[in-house]
Amino acid sequence: MSAVTPSLTIAVAKGRIFKESLALLTAAGVAPRDDPERSRKLILETENPLVRLVIVRATDVPTYVEYGGADFGIVGKDTLLEYDGDGFYEPLDLGIARCRLAVAGRQAALTTNERLRVATKYPEITRRYFEKQGVQIEIIKLYGSMELAPLVGLADCIVDLVDTGKTLMANGLHELEQICGISARLIVNKAALKTKYAISVQLLTQFERLVT
Numbered sequence: 739m740s741a742v743t744p745s746l747t748i749a750v751a752k753g754r755i756f757k758e759s760l761a762l763l764t765a766a767g768v769a770p771r772d773d774p775e776r777s778r779k780l781i782l783e784t785e786n787p788l789v790r791l792v793i794v795r796a797t798d799v800p801t802y803v804e805y806g807g808a809d810f811g812i813v814g815k816d817t818l819l820e821y822d823g824d825g826f827y828e829p830l831d832l833g834i835a836r837c838r839l840a841v842a843g844r845q846a847a848l849t850t851n852e853r854l855r856v857a858t859k860y861p862e863i864t865r866r867y868f869e870k871q872g873v874q875i876e877i878i879k880l881y882g883s884m885e886l887a888p889l890v891g892l893a894d895c896i897v898d899l900v901d902t903g904k905t906l907m908a909n910g911l912h913e914l915e916q917i918c919g920i921s922a923r924l925i926v927n928k929a930a931l932k933t934k935y936a937i938s939v940q941l942l943t944q945f946e947r948l949v950t
């Protein structure tokens with residue numbers, strides 16, 4: 739009796755990195771069979787009968803992969819830096835969705851004599867960054883449209899992703915300090931590498947070829 743080959747699930751982050759991720763998945767021979775923009779299905783079959791996709795919020799991708807809800811994940815380094823957990827490997831920089839994490843605000847924002855108020859959806863990255871600089875801050879956690887915070891006096895500055903810089907410019911804000919470069923990464927559940935060895939290695943090699 740031949741053993742059944744287990745299928746492999748890839749969690750893909752919705753949002754800003756999704757389009758480029760889809761192009762990469764297509765090049766790797768695992769394009770979804772249904773149009774993910776239109777389908778209401780939560781699990782998408784792909785051209786490869788052994789591989790399926792789940793499309794989830796970026797912040798949920800590491801959780802799915804750590805706990806085995808997905809075997810692989812494609813997610814931004816920003817999300818990984820903020821995630822508290824290490825139940826997965828991060829074997830590959832996919833080199834897509836490149837941007838940077840930066841401190842931004844009005845030109846003189848960082849010269850305040852009072853405790854700096856920083857709005858962000860990245861409290862951990864922000865805390866670590868300013869702690870290293872020896873700067874005391876108050877973090878204001880937001881879930882989107884960070885650029886609004888300095889405009890309405892909610893914060894002195896923000897920590898956010900900057901890509902083209904157009905959102906900052908359109909709102910009269912400046913990139914004040916760069917924290918780090920960001921790109922999408924492939925993450926892999928630790929157990930999956932053993933229990934689904936053949937298909938995992940095949941896919942990993944495929945992604946590696948495409949991005950290096």
Ligand code: PRP
Pocket residue numbers: 753754881882883884885898899900901902903904905906
């Ligand atoms: C990101 C980020 C900035 C914008 C930067 O937001 O938070 O607002 O993109 O891009 P730019 O430098 O090219 O203008 P996103 O669109 O991902 O949505 P969000 O506000 O929900 O984070």
